[in-house]
Amino acid sequence: MIPILDLSTAQKTVLRRAPLNLWDFPPSVVEKTRALFGEGVTPPQAVARILASIREEGDAALRRWSALLDRTVPKEFRLSRDAMRKAWEMLPTDLASALRLAAQRIRAFHERQPLPSWEHRDENGVLGQRLVPIERVGVYVPGGSAPLPSSLLMSVIPAQVAGVETIVVCTPPEPHPTILAAAYLCEVEHFYQVGGAQAIGAMAFGTESVPKVDKIVGAGNLWVTLAKQQVFGVVGLDGLAGPTETMIIADGSANPDWVAADLLAQAEHDPLASAILLTPDSALAARVQEQIAHQIERLSRAEIISQSLASRSGIVLTPDLETAADLANEYAPEHLCLSVADPEALLPRLRHSGGIFIGEHSFEVLGDYVAGPSHVMPTGGSARFNSPLNALDFVKVVSLIGLTPQAGEILSRPAAVIAQAETLTAHAAAAEKRFSG
């Protein structure tokens, strides 16, 4: 059951953000690590061991970890376009159409995103920034409790729009056919059935089978997250993903039936998922609570939902909508949904979230599949500094500096002065040569 909380209780419980903690782990994870890796080995140490072995031994290590951790060793890590095509052809027509529509809308959305290279030319020459696609990108598609073809589309398509040449997809062995079909739909060439920390290691360092990439994106479980943290700097990363979370701000105009359904949808992802409703309307709060109790009975993932609702979720009574908006900024949720009569009035106040879903007709499930923006969004409060996956994640800036001889000479004098102050005399000498000789 989802609790109704007053503000001060909520701030001590469901609204409280602790910094990402990759140092302390639940006993079950510690126990499993010990069973697989031996006494006294922590999860980060286990991951470090996996990564080091892949760096040194390549495929041989991949096969070993796949046998130990996935309990299967694929004959080939790479899956062919032919296998993808077959999976696509087996899809029910309505699913094929729905995925095709999703892909089109994701592509159209990201094609609207400006990637503005620029040059400024004047009498002193040219200065500018060139936005260049990253050459090789790795996309991790989680396996887990539900097959997520949508995650593949939401990561691969923005990379394609940005102009990435080589896109490598990794997902745990024996992927669900819908994931293969989604890969076929968006013309993935490099598809590997390698999962977990070993997939991150394979893409970061490269093996005989799996090409090395420049940047890795996509969410995964704890092992994937630990591995991503350890290869940060070896490759670029989109960020570290934690459990998903939704915050809905609603007033008396909201449909309690829909609000309840949206909270339940969020909660079914993960026992650690958060589904939080902020509302000043206690009558709405009560009706949503009732609706949740009623609707949950018919849902197949009721057990996951119950855990999420009881421990990480809540209906929080706020003095007014403005307070709710301020709480949202502080919490910086992955998804922020405005089920209020006048969402436009709240918009200017909202700064920190992955996405803003404006009005109850723009509910989160649309964003998960077909609205257009990537559903790979920053969790755990990282929306304070991170973005939903977007085309800018797949380019980098190259600064251009092209000064005329005259401008170069003039600027060499102040450059030499600063270099001297920094005691970098070879810098000063290089500058002085430009105006003294």
Add this chain to the structure above:
Amino acid sequence: MIPILDLSTAQKTVLRRAPLNLWDFPPSVVEKTRALFGEGVTPPQAVARILASIREEGDAALRRWSALLDRTVPKEFRLSRDAMRKAWEMLPTDLASALRLAAQRIRAFHERQPLPSWEHRDENGVLGQRLVPIERVGVYVPGGSAPLPSSLLMSVIPAQVAGVETIVVCTPPEPHPTILAAAYLCEVEHFYQVGGAQAIGAMAFGTESVPKVDKIVGAGNLWVTLAKQQVFGVVGLDGLAGPTETMIIADGSANPDWVAADLLAQAEHDPLASAILLTPDSALAARVQEQIAHQIERLSRAEIISQSLASRSGIVLTPDLETAADLANEYAPEHLCLSVADPEALLPRLRHSGGIFIGEHSFEVLGDYVAGPSHVMPTGGSARFNSPLNALDFVKVVSLIGLTPQAGEILSRPAAVIAQAETLTAHAAAAEKRFSG
């Protein structure tokens, strides 16, 4: 002395990129860690210990580490605007003017950078991306063997241009007056004399004295880099910085005196710095080598330079300029300088570097100080996926999804179909309510 290398030797030595390695450390670092932290403690473990203690104990831990590692405990960690103003007023006039010019040009350059929020409205509603400034940013300014006021300007000003509200600067205790003066010049309010891994911990977690930030930028030594890696995800990061590097592509038109001076300037940063010349012209190679031998004698940092030149640098003979360009793409240098007769002809071929310095009048030292683009650029080959620090580093994207009731209803059907395929029945139920009820 800088060696002249044939291509195949160079590819096995100075041009060889190994992945960033934060697992193996030189014996001196291991030894120092052991002396300070005890038997069997690795540098990453020492850093983890520093970070954990700051997370738990705040200022008390900061004071302890400052005493142990910096051998001084400042009375106050925070330095006042008044202290900055005094440092500014003590500057020689020419240095004050040079820094003011640098600040102006850095600001003007980044103000030209588009930060394009956008909205697309049609009959289905609105979709878009809002670029929102990050609220609180930490800038690390290294102490080290030379005081670098320029690094403060190059990090703080792009953040200001992007609209960051709170900028926190940390630098080791008893900072050089020119760093304080630079902070005064660009109106820094939050300036702390805290260095090393403990500064990164203080900004990532917050202490009684030092405010918590959302993102940390700026280069530092190995301890800073290890600490940044460990707080990745707790805060955003610009990247991990390694030793600096310059690659010059030159042909027979280049002035060997200038090329030599530019290589020497690069080499004086660090014994691990790389200064690499690629040229098809063996006569130029010989003259540059001579010039280096000649010029080095008058330089104050000759010992650092000699180490860099002997171990990490070289003059590489390439078959032609196109090969040189391809080698540059593969190496992805921090700085790429084109001392060739027709630099514009090479430009389209160049994809991976932090900055491109077009023509020998646009030499790297200008970029270090006064050209305009930030000199904080990606090292170690990370230019394949990372950018020079720029205004985009200080904003994040918020996705906007505002569909009309009609569009929401229409899109709910394919969303429900995909949700069912993903076995997420609560997602499907939330979508079905929008078109069935």
